[in-house]
Amino acid sequence: NAVAQPPISLVIPAYNEAAVIAAAVAEAEAALSRHFAQFEILVVDDGSGDATAAEVSRVLADAPHTRLIRH
Numbered sequence: 001n002a003v004a005q006p007p008i009s010l011v012i013p014a015y016n017e018a019a020v021i022a023a024a025v026a027e028a029e030a031a032l033s034r035h036f037a038q039f040e041i042l043v044v045d046d047g048s049g050d051a052t053a054a055e056v057s058r059v060l061a062d063a064p065h066t067r068l069i070r071h
Contacts, residue, residue, distance in 0.1 A: 008032065008039045018051040022059045029063050041066040 010028055014021050025041060032039045043066060045053045056068045 010041045012043045015046045016050045045070045
């Protein structure tokens with residue numbers, strides 16, 4: 001069984017962006033949902049020393065198309 005791929009992927013690189021990442025994800029979800037039925041948002045936490053990953057994890061319930069990738 002082949003897995004259907006979303007037609008668009010948005011990659012948001014994030015390094016120490018805890019203060020703004022939740023708003024960025026919400027804005028991206030809203031904008032992409034107006035134009036695409038299927039999409040994914042990949043937030044790549046590139047070794048942040050702040051709470052970036054925790055903030056992304058906190059908003060995942062309200063951002064069903066978003067995934068967190070940590071380095």
